Amino acid sequence: MAPFSYRDGTLYAEEVPVAQLAERFGTPLYVYSRDALESHYTAFDDAFGEHPHRICYAVKANSNLAVLNVLARCGAGFDIVSGGELERVLRAGGDPDKIVFSGVGKTAEEMAAALKAGIHCFNVESAAELELLNLVAGELDAVAPISIRVNPDVDAQTHPYISTGLKENKFGVDIQKAPALYQRAAELPHIAVRGIDCHIGSQLTRLDPFEDALERVLKLLGELQNLGIEIHHLDLGGGLGVTYRDETPPPPSDYVAALLKHIPGELPVHIEPGRSIAANAGLFLTQVLFLKPTEHRNFAIVDGAMNDLIRPSLYAAWQDIVPVTPHEADCRDWDIVGPVCETGDFLGKDRALALEPGDLLAVRSAGAYGFAMASNYNSRNRPAEVMVDGDQAFLVRARETLEDQLRLETLLP
Numbered sequence: 001m002a003p004f005s006y007r008d009g010t011l012y013a014e015e016v017p018v019a020q021l022a023e024r025f026g027t028p029l030y031v032y033s034r035d036a037l038e039s040h041y042t043a044f045d046d047a048f049g050e051h052p053h054r055i056c057y058a059v060k061a062n063s064n065l066a067v068l069n070v071l072a073r074c075g076a077g078f079d080i081v082s083g084g085e086l087e088r089v090l091r092a093g094g095d096p097d098k099i100v101f102s103g104v105g106k107t108a109e110e111m112a113a114a115l116k117a118g119i120h121c122f123n124v125e126s127a128a129e130l131e132l133l134n135l136v137a138g139e140l141d142a143v144a145p146i147s148i149r150v151n152p153d154v155d156a157q158t159h160p161y162i163s164t165g166l167k168e169n170k171f172g173v174d175i176q177k178a179p180a181l182y183q184r185a186a187e188l189p190h191i192a193v194r195g196i197d198c199h200i201g202s203q204l205t206r207l208d209p210f211e212d213a214l215e216r217v218l219k220l221l222g223e224l225q226n227l228g229i230e231i232h233h234l235d236l237g238g239g240l241g242v243t244y245r246d247e248t249p250p251p252p253s254d255y256v257a258a259l260l261k262h263i264p265g266e267l268p269v270h271i272e273p274g275r276s277i278a279a280n281a282g283l284f285l286t287q288v289l290f291l292k293p294t295e296h297r298n299f300a301i302v303d304g305a306m307n308d309l310i311r312p313s314l315y316a317a318w319q320d321i322v323p324v325t326p327h328e329a330d331c332r333d334w335d336i337v338g339p340v341c342e343t344g345d346f347l348g349k350d351r352a353l354a355l356e357p358g359d360l361l362a363v364r365s366a367g368a369y370g371f372a373m374a375s376n377y378n379s380r381n382r383p384a385e386v387m388v389d390g391d392q393a394f395l396v397r398a399r400e401t402l403e404d405q406l407r408l409e410t411l412l413p
């Protein structure tokens with residue numbers, strides 16, 4: 001069942017009227033559906049069937065502890081990019097042996113913490129990182145399991161800010177240079193080669209870039225085998241897109257089938273989906289403060305802003321904005337804007353809506369890269385987060401207070 005749907009003229013999150021959530025927890029507010037998180041995860045898991053696999057949810061998409069815990073209970077692994085994400089996964093009950101660690105700028109401290117936790121694999125993104133990891137592991141008398149993240153130079157055909165697999169992007173190691181780096185890794189005493197890793201970008205809505213990248217990865221696999229370097233898994237990254245408006249990304253079943261048809265034998269496959277698990281499991285709830293129709297534009301000023309949900313401002317991303325309880329009023333085109341002092345502070349433009357002050361609006365598809373990218377800009381408190389489970393709603397992160405913001409600051413003596 002759709003996690004957010006209308007019944008009796010009002011929007012529900014699972015079995016709970018969204019208006020009730022606004023009343024109980026205030027706005028702006030993030031609302032997540034446990035059932036949607038679980039079913040999105042399970043769609044990937046089922047698609048692999050008996051093929052050995054690991055689904056490492058990309059924590060960056062939504063790192064709320066309760067979200068991570070729901071996925072950990074499903075058996076998910078996790079793709080992390082910082083010591084902070086490592087700590088979150090451990091506190092949420094994630095299995096360290098199912099963690100992969102990506103990112104171009106891991107520090108020695110983060111490497112040591114991950115080694116001590118016993119993570120499954122480091123996705124190494126440069127020669128310099130490989131050397132540092134060997135040193136850090138040596139100091140701990142440990143051996144670091146690694147994949148090298150290769151940059152296959154494939155155009156993911158997505159927004160340039162979220163494309164990662166092109167030569168001009170900072171990510172990964174040029175796939176042509178990877179064999180030499182694998183040879184170096186094989187010589188290092190505190191490194192154990194485990195896999196090959198590749199992630200080409202986010203919000204991909206077609207399969208061919210994934211297949212092009214995989215083809216290049218498989219060519220590398222053959223080269224490594226010829227060099228006597230054994231590979232135990234392929235990590236094919238995340239990036240499967242979702243429907244925000246009219247995009248038609250393939251479902252997880254088609255995506256996984258398209259990958260598996262190229263994989264030789266029983267070679268284990270890891271993937272790192274973030275958005276496709278979290279985005280449509282969440283919405284962002286905001287209330288209309290004032291209506292300000294002008295000769296040029298009609299502004300609906302709401303209590304949510306770019307500091308809470310930055311995707312529209314940052315990427316000109318379009319997310320659906322719907323009334324929680326639609327009513328009869330004069331329908332016109334509104335720009336839905338927040339209180340932040342930036343012209344770029346908008347959640348949506350030209351939305352045909354019938355609005356009155358006090359109305360609640362829901363921004364859909366906000367479960368991924370929503371709260372995770374929120375800030376305190378304009379000294380605004382970041383919103384609360386709620387998880388709905390059937391007819392129950394749980395506050396899973398309290399609204400920040402100004403005290404939370406000020407706690408770390410001091411005046412000069």
Ligand SMILES: Cc1ncc(COP(=O)(O)O)c(C=O)c1O
Nearest residue numbers: 058102202238239272273274275
């Ligand atoms: C290394 C890595 N893995 C996984 C992801 C998750 O991507 P998505 O949320 O598009 O599935 C990202 C973000 O693009 C990433 O950089």
Ligand SMILES: N[C@@H](CCCC[NH3+])C(=O)O
Nearest residue numbers: 060162202203311368369
């Ligand atoms: N923050 C981006 C996705 C970034 C992907 C991270 N590698 C978005 O909202 O679309």
